């Protein structure tokens with residue numbers, strides 16, 4: 001929708017032919033975005049080669065843990081030399097690779113071709129054409145500039161950034177923090193708890209970013225604070241909603257069984273906690289969320305354990 005709104009012809013790949021048919025004939029995706037009319041500049045196909053044929057850029061957006069298996073099928077049909085753009089906000093379980101790293105590994109593309117778009121971009125609001133801003137990050141500024149032009153419209157304002165690591169970590173970690181915020185809300189706590197978890201969540205995200213070579217300024221930008229605030233505040237967020245249900249006493253299996261959409265933080269929390277351990281970074285919220293998701297701690301114990309940790313200086 002963003003690309004079509006900026007004047008591009010968009011070819012969308014979908015797994016199910018029936019979804020392609022509805023998009024092509026009724027210009028709607030009733031399963032995921034009911035009631036929203038899609039631009040006629042968007043056509044759908046079940047054939048990845050047809051979707052990628054002649055593309056100026058390829059935008060990749062599937063649940064993070066499925067990217068590797070999907071790219072194995074797609075790598076052979078992706079056009080050479082065009083930018084490969086990730087919208088995904090997760091870290092691969094088992095490898096702890098960021099999505100740009102998975103793309104590099106499976107396609108052989110260099111950093112000058114791999115970009116990330118991230119920011120406070122809740123899908124339904126974007127599809128409704130509500131205004132939003134985002135970051136287009138690529139190590140190569142020229143590629144970032146070209147992609148910025150490709151998606152800049154009257155409702156979508158992209159900024160460029162060369163800090164791919166920071167943008168990806170901001171996007172993946174905010175999902176984990178949103179789970180914690182959701183748990184606090186679901187348990188019945190108010191705005192003080194919510195703001196405290198958001199702020200300390202940002203602090204631990206920035207600590208991890210520093211250890212992995214990210215630019216600290218990224219975390220006060222749209223892919224950091226911006227996305228964190230949107231996700232932790234919005235009932236549209238799947239991660240926050242998942243956390244809320246955990247806080248109300250449902251189990252991970254019960255919640256996962258009742259939703260068809262991905263809450264990336266549920267899987268990525270363990271990869272992020274593993275990255276933190278490996279780089280000797282303290283990430284108490286991510287570690288505690290990982291324990292709740294693994295069934296090793298209740299949301300109530302998690303929330304009180306975070307408050308009763310040993311006292312320290314705010315900046316250290």
Ligand SMILES: NC(=O)c1ccc[n+]([C@@H]2O[C@H](COP(=O)([O-])OP(=O)(O)OC[C@H]3O[C@@H](n4cnc5c(N)ncnc54)[C@H](O)[C@@H]3O)[C@@H](O)[C@H]2O)c1
Nearest residue numbers: 061062063064066087088089090121122123260261262264
């Ligand atoms: N929804 C948002 O508001 C939003 C905003 C920005 C970024 N993202 C990110 O985009 C990525 C995709 O999220 P989404 O919101 O589209 O998720 P989703 O769960 O709403 O939909 C994912 C789509 O992928 C398909 N899918 C599911 N499993 C698949 C698999 N194994 N292989 C191929 N396709 C599969 C689903 O059928 C669906 O069409 C995530 O990393 C998410 O963090 C989402």
Ligand SMILES: O=P(O)(O)OC[C@H](O)CO
Nearest residue numbers: 119120121122237238239
């Ligand atoms: O619905 P969520 O929790 O996956 O969040 C969606 C987007 O990442 C918000 O920018």
